[in-house]
Amino acid sequence: MSNRVRPLSPHLTIYRWPITMILSILHRGTGIVLTLGLLSFSLWLGSIALGEDHYKKFINLSTSWPGSLFLLSLSFAFFLHLSNGIRHLYWDTGRGFNKDNVELSARIVIISTFALTCLFWWWL
């Protein structure tokens, strides 16, 4: 197919990486990660439905160090997607589009992601 050799936007390699662009890419990246989270959520529900043995297996897996690392990354991805998602909903009302505003909200998203992730694990 001829369209395979044409250059495709966005031309990631020629830009400097401003914070807004990093967040935009991360929103999609975390979205994909969260689909994996959805997969584990349904396995979790399935293990409860299947009985105690299966549930214990699931818990052992999720408290092992790779499992814990996955859950920690998952919570981080979740709070980033949530924070940036709220930023998107705010934009959808037609507000906050000038350059200063966009960069300020990007900083708020990053701070709130770290804060919410810490709060969440402290709460659990």
Next chain:
Amino acid sequence: MKILSLLGLVIKNNLVEGASAHWWSQRVSAFFLAILFVWFTFSFGNIENYEYDAVISWSSGILNSVMLLLLSIAMIYHSSLGLEVIIEDYIHTRKTRKYSLILNKVIHLLLAVVTIVSIFFINTGSQ
């Protein structure tokens, strides 16, 4: 008010088919997901311990079953819409795109079956 008049415009011009329906579905499901996750964090984070008995008595109550069902459906819907956009944006070969979109739908349908059946079995207490 602005959003309401926008919604009126959408309905009046019959734009709800295709792209704008997708756009609205994504936003509406996002909004409900944010609320449902607040419930999940506080309700599930509040139980005594995470032994099997505690978790099953939390998840088998009728209110929590319904909330888990809503959460699952909203998550699966939002996830399938999101992946659809990603597939449409980054897969440029027509055939691969078509099959990826079908695969995306099949996987999310399977997820829906697994979660709904699980919630049903947890609620009715049969295993």
